[in-house]
Amino acid sequence: xxxxxxxxxxxxxxxxxxxxxxxxxxxxxKLIVAVAxxxxxxALFAVDERIDxxxxxxxxxNNNLDVVSFNGLLVDFCKENxxxxxxxxxxxxxxxxxxxxxxxxxxxxxxxxETIFLMARDENYFISSNLVREIAGYHGDISSLVPQFxxxxxxxxxxxxx
Ligand code: PNS
Numbered sequence: 001x002x003x004x005x006x007x008x009x010x011x012x013x014x015x016x017x018x019x020x021x022x023x024x025x026x027x028x029x030k031l032i033v034a035v036a037x038x039x040x041x042x043a044l045f046a047v048d049e050r051i052d053x054x055x056x057x058x059x060x061x062n063n064n065l066d067v068v069s070f071n072g073l074l075v076d077f078c079k080e081n082x083x084x085x086x087x088x089x090x091x092x093x094x095x096x097x098x099x100x101x102x103x104x105x106x107x108x109x110x111x112x113x114e115t116i117f118l119m120a121r122d123e124n125y126f127i128s129s130n131l132v133r134e135i136a137g138y139h140g141d142i143s144s145l146v147p148q149f150x151x152x153x154x155x156x157x158x159x160x161x162x
Contacts, residue, residue, distance in 0.1 A: 002028035004116070006087045007074050010035050010050050011043050012150045013057055014132055016124040020089040021058060021065070023118055030064045032083065037071045044133050044157060057147045075110035086113060091120040091128075 006024050010017060010033075025031040035050045045053065047069045054067045070077040074086065086106065088099050103115035120127075127145050136142050136154045143151055 001030065001082075002085070003030045003032060003081065003083045004028040004085045004087050005032045005034050005074075005078060005081075005083045007034040007036060007070070008088075009041055009043070009129065010054060011041065011045055011129050012050065012132060012146060012154065013054050014124075014127045014129055014146050014150075015144075016089060016091070016120055016127040017054075018057060018147065019121055019124055020087065020118050022061060024087040024116075025061065025064055027087070027116065028085065030066065031087070032066045032068060032081070033058070034074075034077065035067075035069045036074070037069050045153070049153070053150055053153055056149050073109065075106050075113060078113050079110060084113065086115045088115060088117055089120050090117045091125045 004024060004027055006021060008017070021031065021033060033054055035047050035054070037047050051067050051069060055062075058065055058067065077083070078086065086103075088102070090096055090099055099115075099117060106113060106115060132142050132145050132154075135145075136158060139158075142154065146154075
């Protein structure tokens with residue numbers, strides 16, 4: 001059984017993430033979407049809320065998909081769960097530079113775990129969770145960037161903070 005992992009912050013899940021999930025789940029027998037607990041970034045959604053959002057938005061493709069959180073080093077989580085490859089999406093040269101370092105570090109720490117990069121689709125290359133949070137913070141229209149469920153959750157989050 002070949003298990004892949006798609007790790008990230010997913011704060012929040014975007015159409016770019018969803019596309020990578022749909023494509024990555026065909027690469028192995030099972031895909032684990034893993035929300036990092038120890039991200040240094042200031043989060044809009046709590047980790048449990050992000051898991052709930054991803055689970056809800058992936059409910060039609062859940063037969064070989066798990067959504068979990070992880071703490072600590074990604075490669076340690078991979079070793080503990082028999083994960084053989086890491087999937088990351090790339091949108092730009094800037095992403096590439098960062099991803100290249102991360103893949104190299106992970107390979108140094110765990111040489112048997114491969115990193116696989118999937119290029120973002122043309123229609124998604126500019127979508128980022130950071131921009132979604134910023135636009136939503138100014139009450140802008142994010143409906144073409146994230147699933148409707150995420151729009152609803154962000155609106156609830158923002159109005160409860162105001
Ligand atoms: O969506 P992001 O924020 O770009 O995801 C980055 C993430 C969470 C995949 C990365 O920061 C990570 O793997 N964190 C876990 C800690 C770790 O293993 N760090 C060493 C590799 S850089």
